[in-house]
Amino acid sequence: NAGVTQTPKFQVLKTGQSMTLQCAQDMNHEYMSWYRQDPGMGLRLIHYSVGAGITDQGEVPNGYNVSRSTTEDFPLRLLSAAPSQTSVYFCASSFQMGGREAFFGQGTRLTVV
Amino acid sequence: AQKITQTQPGMFVQEKEAVTLDCTYDTSDQSYGLFWYKQPSSGEMIFLIYQGSYDEQNATEGRYSLNFQKARKSANLVISASQLGDSAMYFCAMREDHFDNYGQNFVFGPGTRLSVLP
Numbered sequence: 001n002a003g004v005t006q007t008p009k010f011q012v013l014k015t016g017q018s019m020t021l022q023c024a025q026d027m028n029h030e031y032m033s034w035y036r037q038d039p040g041m042g043l044r045l046i047h048y049s050v051g052a053g054i055t056d057q058g059e060v061p062n063g064y065n066v067s068r069s070t071t072e073d074f075p076l077r078l079l080s081a082a083p084s085q086t087s088v089y090f091c092a093s094s095f096q097m098g099g100r101e102a103f104f105g106q107g108t109r110l111t112v113v
Numbered sequence: 114a115q116k117i118t119q120t121q122p123g124m125f126v127q128e129k130e131a132v133t134l135d136c137t138y139d140t141s142d143q144s145y146g147l148f149w150y151k152q153p154s155s156g157e158m159i160f161l162i163y164q165g166s167y168d169e170q171n172a173t174e175g176r177y178s179l180n181f182q183k184a185r186k187s188a189n190l191v192i193s194a195s196q197l198g199d200s201a202m203y204f205c206a207m208r209e210d211h212f213d214n215y216g217q218n219f220v221f222g223p224g225t226r227l228s229v230l231p
Binding site for chain 2: 033035040041042043044045048058088090092100101102103104106107109
């Protein structure tokens, strides 16, 4: 059971480049989400999805796009990377209702130069 | 306004002693969950313990217990018999049970860095 898998683990981008952070889970969870972690601020919600075809914005959605075409995958797209997007990104998944905890991926450390 | 407050940026504890990490929260919802996650230097988020707002007993998971004081909106984590491997960042988080997001969106505090001294 792989749980939540994020790729890549590390990435360096130049300002203006685009890229996609991948997230996949094999637990048949309906709910998936993306967070970013910045020093001194804990994790903040970027986007989330309550099922295939349904996504919504979290606290800090600007500069990011998401889509959910399958239950398993929830990619996060940076359309034009900015230094302010330098952060550690976590994908999480959980059961639709009644789940106690979220299952987190290992994180992706992104640096935009 | 901050929904989760962790007032201790850093804490030290002697090995084998107990330590309490503070967490206060702010919500007007009646139904919510409180969580503690551990983040070691390797970076992964490790679930430690959960307390539901309607749970009358304080949650316990092995050496971890959650001191839940609902009227004070406090959810402190107590680690008993600290071990060197407990050195890590600890995050308090809240999940408000809203129907529109299936009650799964978390709000995290800024974290407390715990260092266990030999």
